[in-house]
Amino acid sequence: xxxxxxxxxxxxxxxxxxxxxxxxxxxxxxxxxxxxxxxxxxxxxxxxxxxxxxxxxxxxxxxxxxxxxxxxxxxxxxxxxxxxxxxxxxxxxxxxxxxxxxxxxxxxxxxxxxxxxxxxxxxxxxxxxxxxxxxxxxxxxxxxxxxxxxxxxxxxxxxxxxxxxxxxxxxxxxxxxxxxxxxxxxxxxxxxxxxxxxxxxxxxxxxxxxxxxxxxxxxxxxxxxxxxxxxxxxxxxxxxxxxxxxxxxxxxxxxxxxxxxxxxxxxxxxxxxxxxxxxxxxxxxxxxxxxxxxxxxxxxxxxxxxxxx
Amino acid sequence: xxxxxxxxxxxxxxxxxxxxxxxxxxxxxxxxxxxxxxxxxxxxxxxxxxxxxxxxxxxxxxxxxxxxxxxxxxxxxxxxxxxxxxxxxxxxxxxxx
Ligand SMILES: Cc1ncc(C[n+]2csc(CCOP(=O)(O)OP(=O)(O)O)c2C)c(N)n1
Ligand code: SF4
Ligand code: SF4
Ligand code: SF4
Ligand SMILES: [Mg+2]
Numbered sequence: 001x002x003x004x005x006x007x008x009x010x011x012x013x014x015x016x017x018x019x020x021x022x023x024x025x026x027x028x029x030x031x032x033x034x035x036x037x038x039x040x041x042x043x044x045x046x047x048x049x050x051x052x053x054x055x056x057x058x059x060x061x062x063x064x065x066x067x068x069x070x071x072x073x074x075x076x077x078x079x080x081x082x083x084x085x086x087x088x089x090x091x092x093x094x095x096x097x098x099x100x101x102x103x104x105x106x107x108x109x110x111x112x113x114x115x116x117x118x119x120x121x122x123x124x125x126x127x128x129x130x131x132x133x134x135x136x137x138x139x140x141x142x143x144x145x146x147x148x149x150x151x152x153x154x155x156x157x158x159x160x161x162x163x164x165x166x167x168x169x170x171x172x173x174x175x176x177x178x179x180x181x182x183x184x185x186x187x188x189x190x191x192x193x194x195x196x197x198x199x200x201x202x203x204x205x206x207x208x209x210x211x212x213x214x215x216x217x218x219x220x221x222x223x224x225x226x227x228x229x230x231x232x233x234x235x236x237x238x239x240x241x242x243x244x245x246x247x248x249x250x251x252x253x254x255x256x257x258x259x260x261x262x263x264x265x266x267x268x269x270x271x272x273x274x275x276x277x278x279x280x281x282x283x284x285x286x287x288x289x290x291x292x293x294x295x296x297x298x299x300x301x302x303x304x305x306x307x308x309x
Numbered sequence: 310x311x312x313x314x315x316x317x318x319x320x321x322x323x324x325x326x327x328x329x330x331x332x333x334x335x336x337x338x339x340x341x342x343x344x345x346x347x348x349x350x351x352x353x354x355x356x357x358x359x360x361x362x363x364x365x366x367x368x369x370x371x372x373x374x375x376x377x378x379x380x381x382x383x384x385x386x387x388x389x390x391x392x393x394x395x396x397x398x399x400x401x402x403x404x405x406x
Contacts, residue, residue, distance in 0.1 A: 006354035007370035018363040018379035019330030024338055025383030029361040056330070059322065060313070063330035195358060229384030232359050 001203045002040055004196055009037050013065065020063035021055040025228030027219035027235065028052045028134045030192050032105065035132055035216075036066070038199035039206060041101040044083055045069070048076035048110030051141040051220075052134060073114045076104040077122035077131055084127045101206050102129035108149035109139040112175050123182045123211040130205045133175065134218035144223040148173040151243075152291050153284075154275045156223075161278040166287050171294055179213035180249040186212040188248035188257075193236035197246055197257050204248075217244045225274025237269040242299040247306070254305040266295045335362065339382030341401045343375055349398035356386035356399060 002008070015036040022029050028051060036043070046069045047053040053070055056063040071079040080102050090096045104122075106115050111133040119131055138156050139145040146156040152171045155161035159168040180187040185208050190198035198216065205212040217238050219231040226234060238244035239258065243266050246258040267288065270276035279288045319325060352372055357365045364380035366373040387399040 006358055007352075010354055010357055010367040010372075011370055014328075014363045016363070017328040017331050018376065019333040019335060020362075021330075021333075021335065022361065024362075024381035025385055026361055029363075030359055033361075033363070034358075057324065058333075060324055061330040061333045062324045062327065065327040192359070227384075228382075229388045231361070231383075231385055232389050 001207070004038070004199050004203075012037060015039075015043075015065045016056065017063045017065060019061065021058060022051060023220075023222055023228075025221050025231055026051070027136065027192060027217075027231040029056075030231065031132075031134045031198075031216050031218050034192060034195055034198050035103065035202050038202035039101060039103070040203070041099055041206065042066075043101045043103055044080075044087075045103045045105060046071050046076045046080040046083070048104070048106035048115050049073040049141075050107030050110050050139075051136075052105060052107065054141060073110050075118045076106045076110060076115055077127075077129075078118035080104045080129055081118075081122045081125065081127045084129055088128075102127075104129060104131045106131070106133055107140070108133060108135040108137060109145075109147045111135075112148045112173055119179075119213075120182065123179065123184050123213065126210050128209055128211070130202070130212040130214060131179075133213070133215045135175075135215055136218045136220035136223060137172075138220075138223050140220050140223045149175065152294060153279050153287050155225075155278060156275070166278055166284050167275070174298070176213070176215045176247075176249075179215075180252070182211075183252070184211045184213060185209075186248065186250050187215075188213075189215045189217075189244065189246055191217040191235045191239045191244055191246060193232050193239060194246055194258055201248060201257075208250075223275065225277070226272050230272060234269065234272065237264065237272075240264045241266040241269045241295065243269050243295050245299060245302055247302060253309055254302065256302060256306050263299075266292050334378045335381055336378045339377075339380060340404055341382040341384060342377070342404050343380065343382065343384070343387055344400050344402055345372075345375060346392075346396075346398050346400060349393045349396045351391065351393050351398070353391060355389050355391070359385050359389050361385065 044067045145158040153167045155167045161167040240260040247256045364376045390399045392398045
C-alpha cells in the first residue's frame with residue numbers, strides 16, 4: 001500500500017473530473033475523489049440513482065474516467081455483483097489477468113432504504129467489492145425527502161418542522177452496524193474531514209477479499225440548509241461531536257479509529273444547519289436534549305463494543 | 310458539443326469518452342472568486358484535496374493557479390486554508406467587483 005502523501009497523490013490523474021454538475025460546495029465529489037485516490041488498482045464502479053449519479057453523467061458528458069455503470073435506484077450492488085462474477089469467470093478462463101477492483105456508490109436513500117435488499121444480498125453472497133454509501137441524510141436529488149438516514153429532529157419536505165411535528169420523529173437507522181451484522185469482513189464509517197482515516201480505510205478494504213461496506217458522511221448544503229463553504233467544517237463537527245463516530249468493524253472486532261480530544265456538543269454540528277433551526281426554539285429544548293442523549297448513548301455503546309473486542 | 314439526435318446516440322446511451330465533462334465548463338456558476346495569495350501558501354495541498362470541483366491545478370506535486378473555467382466559487386478552499394502565520398493564502402472576492 002502506498003503511503004498517503006498529498007504531494008504524491010496530487011500527481012495522480014483525476015478519475016472524477018471537473019465539469020460535473022453537483023451543486024457548488026457539495027461534499028459528495030470530494031468523498032468520491034478521496035475514495036478513488038486511495039484506490040491503486042484498475043477499478044469498475046456502479047452508481048445508484050441519486051445526486052452523484054445524475055450530476056456526474058448528464059448525457060454525453062461524464063466526469064468519470066473509470067468504467068462506470070449507471071444503475072437504477074435499487075440495484076447498484078446487484079449490478080456490480082454481476083460484473084464481478086463475470087470478471088471472476090473471465091479470469092478463470094484466462095481471458096483477463098489484471099487485478100480489478102469493484103466499488104458500488106449509493107446515496108443514503110439508495111442504500112439504507114431502496115437498494116437495501118440488493119446490498120444485503122450482495123454482501124451475503126460474498127461478492128468481492130466495496131460498497132460506499134455517501135450519506136447526506138435525505139433524498140436530496142428529488143428535493144430533500146426524509147430517508148431512514150435522516151437524523152432525529154431534522155426538517156425535510158416529508159417531515160416538515162412546524163406546528164404539527166418538530167421535524168423527523170424517529171432516530172437514524174444504524175446502517176454501518178447492520179452491515180457488520182451480515183458478518184462481512186469489513187464495515188467502517190468515515191468522513192471527508194478526516195481524509196487520512198478515510199483513505200486508509202479504503203486502502204485496507206481493497207486488500208481484504210470479499211464484501212466490504214464503508215459509510216461516509218457527505219454534507220449537502222442544499223438539504224442541510226447551510227453555507228456552500230462548510231462541507232469539510234461540518235463533517236469535522238459531525239465527527240468531533242460523535243454524531244458520526246469514525247470506526248471500523250473488522251471480522252467482528254470493533255475499533256474506534258479516531259477519538260475526539262474534546263467532544264463538542266452535537267448542537268455545534270447542528271447550529272449552522274437550517275434543517276435543525278427549529279430545535280433551538282425554547283419549545284423544542286426537550287427534543288434537542290433527546291438528540292444529544294441519543295448521540296451520547298450510541299457513543300458509549302460503541303466504546304463498550306470496542307472494549308469487548 | 311452539439312446535442313445529437315437519438316439516431317446518433319450509442320446503443321444504451323453509453324458514453325465512450327471518459328472525462329468528457331471536461332468539455333462542460335462550470336466556471337460561470339461562480340458568484341465569488343477565490344484568489345490565491347502565493348506568499349502565504351505553505352503548499353499543504355488541502356485546498357487541492359478538498360475542492361469538490363477539481364479546480365485547483367497542480368504542477369509536479371505543488372499547488373498552482375485556480376482553474377477558473379471550472380471553479381464554482383464554493384469557498385471551501387478558502388475556509389480550510391491554514392495559510393502562513395494566521396494569514397490565509399486564499400481570499401474570496403465577489404465576482405464583477
Ligand atoms: C425506484 C425509484 N424511485 C424514485 C426515484 C426518483 N429518485 C431519483 S434520485 C432520488 C433521491 C436519491 O436519494 P439518495 O439516494 O439519498 O441520494 P442523494 O440524491 O441524496 O445524493 C429519487 C427519489 C427513482 N429514480 N427510482
Ligand atoms: S442537492 Fe446536495 S447532495 Fe445533491 S448535488 Fe446539491 S449539495 Fe450535493
Ligand atoms: S472555491 Fe470551491 S470550487 Fe473554487 S477552487 Fe475553491 S474549493 Fe474549488
Ligand atoms: S490550502 Fe492554502 S496554504 Fe495550503 S496549499 Fe492551498 S493555498 Fe496553500
Ligand atoms: Mg441522500
